[in-house]
Amino acid sequence: MRKFITTLFAFAVALTAVVFICNRNYFPAKAKGNDGYMGAMVDKHHFADSHQSPRIIFCGGSNIAFGINSKRIQDSTGLPTVNLGTTGSLGLDFILNEARRTARLKDIIIISSEYYLSNDGSYAAKKEALRIYPPAGKYFKQTPQQWLHDFFVEDLQRNLTVTLSTLLHVQRKGFPTNVVYSRSSFNENGDVVRSFDPHPSHEFLKTFDLKYKLNPNIQLLNDFKDYADKNGMAVYFIYPSFPQSLYNANAKVIDAYERDMQSGIKIKILNHPKDALFADSLFYDTEYHLVPQGRELRTDKIIELLRKEKIARR
């Protein structure tokens, strides 16, 4: 038995050593670039860091990325406006941690999370965000199981492919840079501004279905409010943009969601779900992604809300 255990242990060590050697990134320049959608995180943070407070920081999922014209908000408030939104698949916890990392004294943070957004988000999305924007490592949590999977599978697959294709001179396709979901689609404030496909699929209008459940976001939002109060920041919440027909079909659930939010969160809510409804034709490829015309309409509404709060002057 001792021989078996010793041999097994030695084999495990040898295997781990080989995997360690194989899963290193030996050709960083050849690694898949950061030109993808998430690559915009770097630019958003760069923009935020290069402006002094007070600033307006919008955070949320893709309803924010696709849903505001930050430059117009900037013009109307006179405050540098940062759109931190990328995707809801990062989860609200990650999104709020990004806001914590970015916000400073006197900043105004406007949160717009999608309905029943997951707190934890997708591990793959967070890992991709971490790869592109390493400071996110401070709030990136990994279970031992995920660590093992990354070490033995994910990193091995990615880096060994780069190593082999470089050594064997195999040409690999780069990331497409001329599509909506790419880094180059964002303007300097962080809004998605690329021209969209004129005939997107509206399949989501048939398949979307919202189910009532206890709102998982309230505690996180309240924790964030406490953090903002302690650090001299103002926080507001606005509901995400949403298609009229889907609201009609899910009105009961969304009304219940709103009631839970009103009674649960300490953050000041500036609007109602009904105020964020737009015609179905103003949506691109999901229930939260507005086309440019919709984005302008929503921006008008947001500026009006900010005016009421005496944040916007024009």
Add this chain to the structure above:
Amino acid sequence: MLFNSLNFALFVPVVFALYWFVTQKNLTLQNLLLLVASYFFYACWDYRFLFLLIFSTLLDFFTGSKIFAAKTTAGKKFWLWLSVGINLGFLGVFKYYNFFAGSFSDLLSHFGMRAGFNTINVILPVGISFYTFHGLSYVFDIYRGRITPVKSFIEYSVFVSFFPLLVAGPIERATHLLPQIQQKRRFNYSQAVNGLKQILWGLFKKIAIADNCAEFANMIFNHHEQYPGSVLVMGALFFTIQIYCDFSGYSDIALGTARLFGMELLRNFAYPYFSRDIAEFWRRWHISLSSWFKDYLYIPLGGSKGGLWQRIRNTFIIFLVSGFWHGANWTFLAWGFLNAVYFLPLLLTNRNRSNMEIVAKGRLLPSLSEFLKMLLTFSLTVFAWIFFRAESIGQAFSYIGKIFSRSILTVPSGEAFEGASFHVVAIIILSIMFMLMEWLGREEQFAIAGTGMRWPKPARWAFYISIAVLTFYFTGVQQQFVYFQF
């Protein structure tokens, strides 16, 4: 808890340590540990069905001793049929009720009648087809006087529920496994190392080959109307490789794991795709099920003895039942029927036992005749798998119809694989390498059992590490084991 999951990779060492370091001095305690571990393993799937498993175990344990104790043949028969009736009753309700209700309703609707059958919304308990057959073999063997009932319920329960074989076999026989459970096990270094090698090979088959082939097979079968015949042929080939690597990979992990606990399970696969005729294929594919049906159904029906019509009848019965065992769908029946049609000429010409030896034994390459026979058998098998994989008979015929059209001459393009052409080429190369490994190792219990035995240790280890790294590298979307649904 899948065999190819981290949970299983943690579960086995814990049970192994308790088994060999804590309970090794007391056989009852060791068996009790195996039973608790097996029930825990099963409960990880769905704890509610654990009660069904325990009930089935109790039933066969009880009826087994009643059969043995009964003084008259009528008494023995009563207890036997009680066990068979209840066991098959459960199987019928959970696995076949919806099929029969639906098919009967469809039939009546053809005659303009409406049947009031409601389908029931039940989940098929994992492993029910396997543990039911374990129990049935036990009562059948007692009835026939081959064995005497066991006295210890724990020993019997381990026989039914031993975790490596619980959810997808091999379907064990009481005569084979029970004596191993009843006697003290000693740790055997060679057996354990062999077990680990078999687990490694099983994981490679499942993760690197089967799961990747499944990705393309699913894509092609699910959208077969969009593809030319040549791609559909590739789809059928992908499924052929997938189902073999999936199920034999599972069996390898099961057999290897059992070896770590000092147990030898029945061999389930013996390189079936190198068979020279269908009869040989069925002696090499899912051996534990084929031999179960042979012993408990085919031979009691008269087997290959008797008149012409009796032999034909028996052949069709066994293949149709075998097909139906796989699932409640006409596609499985069609698959069974097709195999019966393949098998029948061999039986009727008394050539069904002409290829008993390993092909090209002691030689590197087969003769041309052997190669052509293997190619023909493989092609027939691929064709039959189309029925097995299809969602319905209609889909199978539509799939086959498209294969036998002009589009079979179309050269498959990269676009057919939605931008995954590099990946598909890699999987094809890997599959070919795998088949070569299988060919080279066909005289062993599993392909890499004897590989590198004469090499220096570093070279041998490098070989095993390469297999492990390839497995990690080709890990894709984790797929359920195909046979778990049966």
